[in-house]
Amino acid sequence: MYGALSTLTRPILPQLRSRTILATSLHRAFVAFPSARMRVPYAPSEPQTEEARPVYERIAERRKPRPLIPLDLALLHNPAVADGWNSFIGAIRTKTSVPEGLRELAISRVAVLNKAVHEWDIHAALAVKAGISRDAMQLVFDLPVTKKGLVESNDTLGFAEDEYAVLSYTDQMTIGVEVEDAVAKKLKGFLSDKQIVELTTTIAAYNCVSRVLVALDVGENNGNDMKKVKDL
Structure with a gap:
């Protein structure tokens, strides 16, 4: 009854390409949703620090092939919170045995x-x-x-x-x-x-x-x- 970033192997060019792809997809997700009524503005669609970049990449990995969603861009005001959320909800969605x-x-x-x-x-x-x-x-x-x-x-x-x-x-x-x-x-x-x-x-x-x-x-x-x- 019941049915539910690639590894960088070379130091410079592939890394830049991956970051460009990530930034483009995140930007597309960000601009697709107006922010006039959201009670806080969405977080930037691109990582603002190198420390935050792996968090963005982990969230993008779980969402693919879809871009980031508005909830991601709300939570990314605090990358540590967004990272923990991504791990928790990812486990709930993919690592449980409830039908x-x-x-x-x-x-x-x-x-x-x-x-x-x-x-x-x-x-x-x-x-x-x-x-x-x-x-x-x-x-x-x-x-x-x-x-x-x-x-x-x-x-x-x-x-x-x-x-x-x-x-x-x-x-x-x-x-x-x-x-x-x-x-x-x-x-x-x-x-x-x-x-x-x-x-x-x-x-x-x-x-x-x-x-x-x-x-x-x-x-x-x-x-x-x-x-x-x-x-x-």
């Missing part, structure tokens, strides 16, 4: 709860690509919440049992932080202990992502409509 569909389902629900437009547009599409049905994604988008998370029900509201367990856990982590024992226990029927830790850190990580996106209006998406499920 891709469940992972993207959880991230999509975080986006809805936190009104993070860009996060929803990207990750809801990835959830569908990974095998989550459009009907399920419409529920993710539409379902209201209570102080305990998903609307209480005697059934799974049309979700598969593993999807419902993940969404209940996501809601409680995101809304009230505290997770009831019964909600946490449901995950054990579908995920290993390792995967439960991975899911928990994924939900926490994308709560962090959405809070930065929304608080600073990174990408100038606040107030825009989220993509409709039929258009994912």
Whole structure:
């Protein structure tokens, strides 16, 4: 059901060429997004110091073949923070064993709860690509919440049992932080202990992502409509 700078071997010319390519791609990413509404200006699209250059290169490596995104250029006000973020989110995205569909389902629900437009547009599409049905994604988008998370029900509201367990856990982590024992226990029927830790850190990580996106209006998406499920 579920699907998600080259090494420099000669001292001068290749190095200059690599730096030119990096600078060009970073500049293209920077100028593609207006900064009028972002609450701080984006960081420079090129490294300002030799110390910062490897950070830019590591982030560019993870993003390729895409250029840097607005979130990168917001975080690069502090290259050390951007570097740690890149390492952490990179591990969350590529070095966990939670089924891709469940992972993207959880991230999509975080986006809805936190009104993070860009996060929803990207990750809801990835959830569908990974095998989550459009009907399920419409529920993710539409379902209201209570102080305990998903609307209480005697059934799974049309979700598969593993999807419902993940969404209940996501809601409680995101809304009230505290997770009831019964909600946490449901995950054990579908995920290993390792995967439960991975899911928990994924939900926490994308709560962090959405809070930065929304608080600073990174990408100038606040107030825009989220993509409709039929258009994912």
